[in-house]
Amino acid sequence: AQDVQEITFINCGDELTAGYAEYFAEWEAENPGFKVAPEVVGWGQCQDKVTTLAAAGTPVALAYVGSRTLKQFAMNDLIVPVPMTDEEKAEYYNYVPDTVTFDGTQWGVPVAFSTKALYWNKDLFEEAGLDPETPPKTWEEKIAFAKQITENTDAAGYGLVAKTFDNTMHQFLHWVYTNNGSVIDAEGNITLNSPQVLAALEALKEITPYSEEGPTAYEQNEVRAIWLDGGVAMIEASPGAAILAEEAGMNWGVADLPLGPDAQGPGTLLITDALAVFKGSGVEEQAISLAKYITSGERQWAAEMAQGLTPLRPLEPQTSELVAEKPYWQPFLDGIEFGGPEPLFTDYIGLQNVMIEMVQSVVTGQAEPQEALERAAGELEQYK
Amino acid sequence: MSQLSLKHLEKSFNEARIIKGIDLEVAEGEFVVFVGPSGCGKSTLLRMIAGLEDVTAGEIEIGGRVVNELPPVQRGIAMVFQSYALYPHMTVYENIAFPLRVEKLPQAEVDQRVQAAAKVLQLESRLQHRPGQLSGGQRQRVAIGRAIVRQPKIFLFDEPLSNLDAALRSEMRIELMELHKRLGSTMIYVTHDQIEAMTMADKIVVLNAGEISQVGSPLELYHKPDNLFVAGFIGSPKMNFISGKVRSADGTTAVIDVGSLGTLSLPRSSTEIAGRDVTIGIRPEHLALGSGEFTLEVTPRIVEELGIHTVTYSDLPAGENFLGLFEGGPEITEGTPISVGFNRAQVHLFDHRGQAVY
Amino acid sequence: MSQLSLKHLEKSFNEARIIKGIDLEVAEGEFVVFVGPSGCGKSTLLRMIAGLEDVTAGEIEIGGRVVNELPPVQRGIAMVFQSYALYPHMTVYENIAFPLRVEKLPQAEVDQRVQAAAKVLQLESRLQHRPGQLSGGQRQRVAIGRAIVRQPKIFLFDEPLSNLDAALRSEMRIELMELHKRLGSTMIYVTHDQIEAMTMADKIVVLNAGEISQVGSPLELYHKPDNLFVAGFIGSPKMNFISGKVRSADGTTAVIDVGSLGTLSLPRSSTEIAGRDVTIGIRPEHLALGSGEFTLEVTPRIVEELGIHTVTYSDLPAGENFLGLFEGGPEITEGTPISVGFNRAQVHLFDHRGQAVY
Amino acid sequence: MTSTRNATLFAIALLAPAVLYILTIVAYPLVDTIILSFTNASLRPDHDFIGWANYERIFGAGNFTEVIIRTFVWTFFSVSMKMVIGMFGAVLLNAAIPGQAVFRILTMPPWIVPMAIGIFMWGWMYNGQFGMISGLLQNFGIISKPWPILAYGDSAFWATIVTDVWIGVPMVTIYFLAAMQSIPRDLHEAAWADGAGRFYRFRRITLPLMVPAIITMSLLSLIATFNSFDIIWILTQGGPSGQTTTMIIDTYKTAIGSRKYGEGAARAVVISLFVTAFCIVYFRAVRRLSQGEAK
Amino acid sequence: MIDRYKWYEVAGLYAGIAVFLFFVLAPFIEGFLVSLKPLSQLFSTPYSFIPKNGSFDAYITMWTSVPALGLHIFNSFFISTVVTLIVVAIVVPAAYAFARFSFSGSGLLLGMFLAVNMFSGAVLLIPLFRLMRTLGLLNTYWAMIVPGAAFLIPSSIWLLRTYMMRIPRELDEAAWVDGASRFYTLRRVILPLAMPGIVVVAIMTFIGAYAQQFIFALTFNSKTEFMPLPIGLFAFFGKQEVIWNELMAASFVGILPVLIVIVFLQRYLVAGLTAGAIKQ
Ligand SMILES: Nc1ncnc2c1ncn2[C@@H]1O[C@H](COP(=O)(O)OP(=O)(O)OP(=O)(O)O)[C@@H](O)[C@H]1O
Ligand SMILES: Nc1ncnc2c1ncn2[C@@H]1O[C@H](COP(=O)(O)OP(=O)(O)OP(=O)(O)O)[C@@H](O)[C@H]1O
Ligand SMILES: [Mg+2]
Numbered sequence A: 001a002q003d004v005q006e007i008t009f010i011n012c013g014d015e016l017t018a019g020y021a022e023y024f025a026e027w028e029a030e031n032p033g034f035k036v037a038p039e040v041v042g043w044g045q046c047q048d049k050v051t052t053l054a055a056a057g058t059p060v061a062l063a064y065v066g067s068r069t070l071k072q073f074a075m076n077d078l079i080v081p082v083p084m085t086d087e088e089k090a091e092y093y094n095y096v097p098d099t100v101t102f103d104g105t106q107w108g109v110p111v112a113f114s115t116k117a118l119y120w121n122k123d124l125f126e127e128a129g130l131d132p133e134t135p136p137k138t139w140e141e142k143i144a145f146a147k148q149i150t151e152n153t154d155a156a157g158y159g160l161v162a163k164t165f166d167n168t169m170h171q172f173l174h175w176v177y178t179n180n181g182s183v184i185d186a187e188g189n190i191t192l193n194s195p196q197v198l199a200a201l202e203a204l205k206e207i208t209p210y211s212e213e214g215p216t217a218y219e220q221n222e223v224r225a226i227w228l229d230g231g232v233a234m235i236e237a238s239p240g241a242a243i244l245a246e247e248a249g250m251n252w253g254v255a256d257l258p259l260g261p262d263a264q265g266p267g268t269l270l271i272t273d274a275l276a277v278f279k280g281s282g283v284e285e286q287a288i289s290l291a292k293y294i295t296s297g298e299r300q301w302a303a304e305m306a307q308g309l310t311p312l313r314p315l316e317p318q319t320s321e322l323v324a325e326k327p328y329w330q331p332f333l334d335g336i337e338f339g340g341p342e343p344l345f346t347d348y349i350g351l352q353n354v355m356i357e358m359v360q361s362v363v364t365g366q367a368e369p370q371e372a373l374e375r376a377a378g379e380l381e382q383y384k
Numbered sequence B, C: 001m002s003q004l005s006l007k008h009l010e011k012s013f014n015e016a017r018i019i020k021g022i023d024l025e026v027a028e029g030e031f032v033v034f035v036g037p038s039g040c041g042k043s044t045l046l047r048m049i050a051g052l053e054d055v056t057a058g059e060i061e062i063g064g065r066v067v068n069e070l071p072p073v074q075r076g077i078a079m080v081f082q083s084y085a086l087y088p089h090m091t092v093y094e095n096i097a098f099p100l101r102v103e104k105l106p107q108a109e110v111d112q113r114v115q116a117a118a119k120v121l122q123l124e125s126r127l128q129h130r131p132g133q134l135s136g137g138q139r140q141r142v143a144i145g146r147a148i149v150r151q152p153k154i155f156l157f158d159e160p161l162s163n164l165d166a167a168l169r170s171e172m173r174i175e176l177m178e179l180h181k182r183l184g185s186t187m188i189y190v191t192h193d194q195i196e197a198m199t200m201a202d203k204i205v206v207l208n209a210g211e212i213s214q215v216g217s218p219l220e221l222y223h224k225p226d227n228l229f230v231a232g233f234i235g236s237p238k239m240n241f242i243s244g245k246v247r248s249a250d251g252t253t254a255v256i257d258v259g260s261l262g263t264l265s266l267p268r269s270s271t272e273i274a275g276r277d278v279t280i281g282i283r284p285e286h287l288a289l290g291s292g293e294f295t296l297e298v299t300p301r302i303v304e305e306l307g308i309h310t311v312t313y314s315d316l317p318a319g320e321n322f323l324g325l326f327e328g329g330p331e332i333t334e335g336t337p338i339s340v341g342f343n344r345a346q347v348h349l350f351d352h353r354g355q356a357v358y
Numbered sequence D: 001m002t003s004t005r006n007a008t009l010f011a012i013a014l015l016a017p018a019v020l021y022i023l024t025i026v027a028y029p030l031v032d033t034i035i036l037s038f039t040n041a042s043l044r045p046d047h048d049f050i051g052w053a054n055y056e057r058i059f060g061a062g063n064f065t066e067v068i069i070r071t072f073v074w075t076f077f078s079v080s081m082k083m084v085i086g087m088f089g090a091v092l093l094n095a096a097i098p099g100q101a102v103f104r105i106l107t108m109p110p111w112i113v114p115m116a117i118g119i120f121m122w123g124w125m126y127n128g129q130f131g132m133i134s135g136l137l138q139n140f141g142i143i144s145k146p147w148p149i150l151a152y153g154d155s156a157f158w159a160t161i162v163t164d165v166w167i168g169v170p171m172v173t174i175y176f177l178a179a180m181q182s183i184p185r186d187l188h189e190a191a192w193a194d195g196a197g198r199f200y201r202f203r204r205i206t207l208p209l210m211v212p213a214i215i216t217m218s219l220l221s222l223i224a225t226f227n228s229f230d231i232i233w234i235l236t237q238g239g240p241s242g243q244t245t246t247m248i249i250d251t252y253k254t255a256i257g258s259r260k261y262g263e264g265a266a267r268a269v270v271i272s273l274f275v276t277a278f279c280i281v282y283f284r285a286v287r288r289l290s291q292g293e294a295k
Numbered sequence E: 001m002i003d004r005y006k007w008y009e010v011a012g013l014y015a016g017i018a019v020f021l022f023f024v025l026a027p028f029i030e031g032f033l034v035s036l037k038p039l040s041q042l043f044s045t046p047y048s049f050i051p052k053n054g055s056f057d058a059y060i061t062m063w064t065s066v067p068a069l070g071l072h073i074f075n076s077f078f079i080s081t082v083v084t085l086i087v088v089a090i091v092v093p094a095a096y097a098f099a100r101f102s103f104s105g106s107g108l109l110l111g112m113f114l115a116v117n118m119f120s121g122a123v124l125l126i127p128l129f130r131l132m133r134t135l136g137l138l139n140t141y142w143a144m145i146v147p148g149a150a151f152l153i154p155s156s157i158w159l160l161r162t163y164m165m166r167i168p169r170e171l172d173e174a175a176w177v178d179g180a181s182r183f184y185t186l187r188r189v190i191l192p193l194a195m196p197g198i199v200v201v202a203i204m205t206f207i208g209a210y211a212q213q214f215i216f217a218l219t220f221n222s223k224t225e226f227m228p229l230p231i232g233l234f235a236f237f238g239k240q241e242v243i244w245n246e247l248m249a250a251s252f253v254g255i256l257p258v259l260i261v262i263v264f265l266q267r268y269l270v271a272g273l274t275a276g277a278i279k280q
C-alpha cells in the first residue's frame, strides 16, 4: 500500500469550520501522499488539549490557537515560524500581522479576527431624554450619557465588564486603544504606566456608578444579555451582538468606540486566532502549506462570513458589498486603523491576572487609579 | 383495681398470628412471671406492653388508661432487653446512667444511683469498660443496671439472668426480690428458669403458642395444673405422664386402667370421663423408693447423681419415659430394677383434651 | 493418652491477664464442663481452644500435636458461640447447612443432615426463616444445629442452652448427651447451669478468675470440694458457711468453736489448724427438720415454696445467711423458729486459706 | 485469629490487585510529578534540575499565606456544611414515612450531573439580573435592586462554598443514610423505652455510632474540597480581586495556566502535604472528641 | 411503634425534606426552566419562576445540534459500567483485608492509598499521558477506563472498609471454625452482608465515572465515537454562543440512565445490616 502521511489538525469549535472539508479535499488532491486528519474540539478545552499534546511530546501538526499564546509556544521551541512575505502582510488589515509577530517573525497564520464596537439601545436613549440617533463620540459623552440614562430610567447607562475572566482585560484594552495607550512596546518595555492609560482607568472609575450593579460579576456575554434585555444602554461587543439584537427585535445602533482625549482616530482591540504549526510532527512543511491554503483570501472570507467574524483582509469588492448589505459592519472595520493587538507576553495568564486585578481594584473602589496602575506596571515585568 | 390489664391482646407479624388474644390483670406491686416454651411469644408480649410493638388488636391499660398509642416512657415502664441492647460506644457507667441523663438528673445524684446499682450488680470494677470488653454475664448485668436506676412503676425483664452462673443468679434473684419489696413496683418477668419462676412470682403466667395456658400462684401451678401443658411445663424434672382409660367414674371415684401397670382408683367427682382415654401424671419427686399406696417396679436406664438428689430414667412397658427423683444419693444402679411407690393424693388426672380433672 | 491438653495456658488482653496458666488434660470422648463465675474466662478459654484467640503463653495440644498455630478446622473442632453468630442473611436452613456447604457435600446429603438436625432441635417449621425473625431460644438452637451437622472430634459449646426453657432445656440436654454417646466425640461445654454441669459432665472444671479451682467428677466436687470457692459455687442453693475457731486438733478430732452455736467436734487428722480461724460448711439440703447430731434453732426470714421442696432463709446470730432446703412443703412459716439438725459426716471444714481439711 | 503468617499472606493476596493497579497507574506518574517538582519543566521538551527553587518561589510569593488561610477557611466551612446538611438529609430520609424511596432518588441529581453543568446552573442562580435567587428575592420585595452575588468578595466566597456543598451533599447524605440504617434497632428501642426523645437519641446514640462514617466522609470531603477546582474556576476564576482564590486556583493560575510544570508539580506536592497534615490533625481531633463523648 | 410520628412531626419531616430537596433541586429547576425557554428569551427580566412561553423544542433540536449525543450517553454508560466492575472487583478484597487483618504496615498502606487521592488528576496529566501512550491505550475506551478506575479505587477502599468493620467479627469466626476458607467466608458471609456498602460504593464509582471524569476523556481520547457525555455536552458551547437551552435539556436527558439504575439499586441502599446476627 501507498504510504499516506497524516496531517493532524485540531479545529476548535463544535464542528469543522464551514468549507474546510472541501478545502482539505482540494489540498489533498494537490498534495498526494498526505491526508488531513481533523479533530474538532470544543472551544472550552481546545487550547488546553493542544498544549497538553505538545507538552507530552505528541504534538498535532496544525492547530487553532489564540495568537496571544504564540510567544509562549515559540519561546518553548514548540512551534515553527511561518514567515510572511511583505506581500502577504500587505493583504491583511493593518496590525493583523502584528498579532502573530514576535522577534521579527511570524509564528502563525491568522485565521480568525475579532473587533469590537459600541452598541446602544435607542429606546433607552430616548427614554432618558437623549437623541436616540446620536451615540457618544468621546469618553466624556459616554460618561455623561451613562449618567443621564442611569438617573432617568430603570436601566443602567453602561455595561461594564469586570469579572475575573479574560474579557475584562480585553474590554479595558478598548479604553487603552481609544486613547493611544499601550501595554508593552516593540522593544519589550512595559508602557502601561502612562498618562493615556491612567486616563483610561480614571474614566473607568467615573463610569462605574452608571454601570449595572456589581460589574465584577459579569463577563461580556452576560453584559450583552443584560443589554439585550434592556438592562443597560451601551455595551462594547463584537458583530455577533448585532444578530442577537435583530432577533430580539430591539431598537439599536452600533458605532465606533468613543474616543479618549489623546486619541488619534478610531481604535479597538484586535484579537486574532492563528493556525500554529507544531514542531516534531514530521509534516511541518505540508502543515504550513495547508494552513496558508485554507486561509487564502477567498476561502478565508467565506469562512469568516459563515461565522460572523471580522474579515482579516480588506478584500474587495466583498468588503464594500458587506458594508452595503449590513451597514452595522462599518464600525468594526473603522476601529482597525488605530487599534492594538493583544499584548504578547511569555506568560499570558500572568498578564491577564494583573490586568484584571487592576481593573477590579478600581471598579470596586479598593484602589485609586494611579496606585493600581503603578502596582500593575511593576508586576507585569515578570511576565514579559 | 389492677394496674395493668391486657384485653384480648393480639399480635400478628405479617400473616403469622403470634399472640392470639391474651387477657390478663396485673395488680399494683405484683410480681408476675411469664413462662412458656421458646418462641411462644413471651418477648413479643413484653415488647407490646413496653410499647415497642404495635398492637394488632385488643387493648393495653395501665392505671385504667388505654395506652395502646402511648410511647414507652409515658407508660412508666423500664425494660431489660433479652438482647441487652447496650450502647457499644458508652462505658458501663454511661450505659447505666443513660436513663438518668435523659431525665437530666444532677451529676451527684446520677453518680450515687449508678454506684449503688453497680454495687448490687457487682460491676464496680467494670464501670469504665465498654460493653465489647465484657463477658456475657457482665453485659446482662449492665442491662439490668440500666433498668433499676430508674424507678418506674412497671419493670419489664426479658430473661435478665439467663447468662449468670447459679451463685450469682441466686444472689441477683434475691436482689431483684428485695428491689421489688423496696420499690413496690410492679414487675413483669420473663424467664425459663423454674426456680426463678417459682421463687419470685406472685403470679405465674404460662404461655403456650401465643395463648395463656394458666395463670396462678407458683404452688397452684405446681399442685393444681389446669392442663397437661402446664403440668408438663412446670416442675423439673418434668412430670411423668402415663396414658390410661377410665373404666368407671361414678362421681366419687374414677377407676382407671393404666395398661400393664394395673388399675388405679382416684377420688374424682367427674362422670364425664367414664370410658374415655385419660392421662395420669406423677411428679418424679413424688415417687419414693420402696412402696406407697401404689407401687411399681422400674429398671433405671440412666441414673443421674446430682448430689442433692438423684434422678433415674426408666421406660414403662408401654414405652413412656418414667423419671424418678430421690433425695440425696441412694444406692441405685443403672439396669437394676427398683421399686417405687406413690400416693393417690399426688396423682394428677387429665381428660382426653388434656384438661385436668379434680 | 489425652486428646486435648492445655499446658500453662495464658491469655492477656493488653495488660489484663485473663487466663493465668491453665493446665488440663481431656481424654478422648470425655464430656468436660467448664463452670465458673461470670467473667472468669470461660469463653476466652474456649475461644483459645477453638483457635479464635491467640495464645499469649503456653501450649494447646490436640492428639499429641501442638496446635497453637493451626486454624480451627485443622484442629477438628466445632463451636457454638455464646452470641450465636448466625449469618443474618441466610435462612435457618442455610445457616445450619453452612459447614456442609463448605465441605461441598452433595445436596441430598446436606438436606438429610440438616433435616435431621432440625428435627432434633424442633426447628423444622422455621427452616425458611431468617435469624432476625426468630426468638432468642430459636436462634440458639440454630447455632447448635450448625455445630452438630458436622461431626468433629471436639465440640465446644459456650452456654448453648442458656436461652431455653426448662422443658426444652432438659430435652436438649438429653439430646446432647445422646449425641455425645453416639458420636463419641469429646465435648467441652461451658455452662452456668448446675443441673447441666452435674448431669452432663464426666469432669467438671471449676474456673475462678482465670485459674482452675478444682477438676473432678460432679459428685467429687459436690461431696469433696477442695476449697471454699468450689464449695460455694457447686450446689444450689449455696452451701452455708459459718466461721469458727479451732480449739484443739489432736490429729484425730478437731474441736471447733462456732461462736454462739456452740462447739463442734469433727474427725480430722490435720493438726496444723489448731488455734486457727476456720470456716465450716453445711449444704442446705443436708439439714433436716427436727434434730440431728448437731441441732440449732433458726428463725426463717423468707420461706420459698418451690413445690418440689422448700427453701428457708434465716440469719445466724453472727449475721451469716443460713439456708435450709427441705423436701416437699413442710409447715414452716416466716418468723416462727424451727429446729434443724445435721450430721457430722456432712460438715465441710476449710482452713484459714480456704482449703478443705478432711 | 491464629496463624498470623497465613492471615498476612491472605491479606497481601487480597490487596495485591489494588496495590498493583495503583502502583502502575497512579504511583508512577506521582513519582514523576515529584521529580518534576525539582525541575524547571515547562512547555519546552527538555528541562533541568533546579533543586528547591520552585518551592522557594512558592513560599516567597507575597500572597501565599493569605491564600492558605483562605483555603482553610473555605475548606472548613464547606466540609462542615456538607457534614451538617448531609446528616440533616440522612435523618430526614431515614424517617419511616411514605415517599422515602422517591425522595432518596431525588437527592442524587447534583451528584450525577456532570460537575460543570451543575456549576453552570448555579451560575444562573447567582446571576443578579436573571437568576433565581436575586429574582425571587426581588419578586418577594426583599431586595429592591438586582443582587449579583458573585460580584462581591464576601457573597462570592459563600456562593462558591454553597455550590461545593451542593455537589458534595448527595454522596454524604446517602453514605450517612446507609450508616444510620446499620445501627441496631434495639439500641434505639432501649433508649426510647428509657424516655429518650428523637433528638436525644440522635445525639447520644446515632451520632456517636456514626463517628466512623463521619470521619470517613469528612476525610474524603476534605480531600475533594481542598482540591476543588471547577467550581471556583467556572463561577469566579478566583475573583473578584482574588477573594475566592484558593490554593488550587492559585496554583492553576500561576503555574498550570502558564504551563510551568515544574512549579505546578511543586505546588501539587505542597498542597498534598498540607492536606495530609490537615487530615492527620483532623483525624486525631475527631478521635479524641469521639472518645471524650463516650466518657 | 418507635417509628410512629405525631402529625406535627410528620409535617415537620415533610417540611424538612421539602427544604432539603429544594436546596438540592433548585439549580435543576433553574436549569429546567432554561431548557424550556427559547434561546432568544433566555435572559429576560423581571424574573418569573414559571416560564412564559416555554416549550420542549430544545429536547428535540438538541439531537440535531449534537448528533452524537445518544452515542455519548451510551459511551458514558459503557465506560462507567466497566469502571465500576473493575473498581468493585479490586476494592472488595482490599477493603476486606483492611477491615479484618491488622498486619504490620496496614495503616501505612491505607494512608498511602488515601494520599493518592490528594493529587488531583490535573497535575498528573502529563506523566499519565506518557504512560497511556506507552501502554498503547490512547484513543480507546481503555484510555478513559483505566485511569478513571485508578482514581476511584482509593476512596472506595476507605469507604467499604469502614462499612465492613461494622460486620460482627464473630460471623467470620464462626465461618472460620466451620472450616470455611477465608475466601469462602468473604464470598458467602462478608459479601452479602456488605452488600449495602458495596452498592453505595458501586453507585459512587459509577457516578464518578459517568459524570465527573472529564479530563481523561478529553486528553487521552480523540475519537468522537468514544467520547463520553461530559465531553459531548461541551459541544453545545460555541465560540460566541452557548446553546443554553439545549445544553440543559441534554444534561437532563443524560442523567436519566443513571437515575434509572439508581431506582433499581435503591432498595439495597436501605437493607438493614446485621439484624438478628448476635445478641449484643
Ligand atoms: N419480626 C418478626 N417477624 C416474624 N416473626 C417473628 C418476628 N419476631 C418474632 N417472630 C416470631 O414470633 C414468635 C415469638 O417470638 P418471641 O421472641 O416473642 O418468643 P419468646 O417467647 O420470647 O422465645 P424465647 O424464649 O426463645 O426468647 C417466634 O416464633 C418468632 O419466630
Ligand atoms: N477483648 C477484650 N478486651 C479486654 N477484656 C476482655 C476482652 N474479652 C474479654 N475480656 C475480659 O475477660 C474476662 C473473661 O471474659 P469471658 O468472656 O471469657 O468470660 P466468661 O467466663 O465467658 O463469662 P460469662 O459467663 O459471663 O460469659 C472478662 O472480665 C472480660 O471483661
Ligand atoms: Mg424471648
Ligand SMILES: [Mg+2]
Residues within 6 Å of the ligand: B135, B136, B137, C042, C043, C044, C082, C158
Ligand atoms: Mg462467656
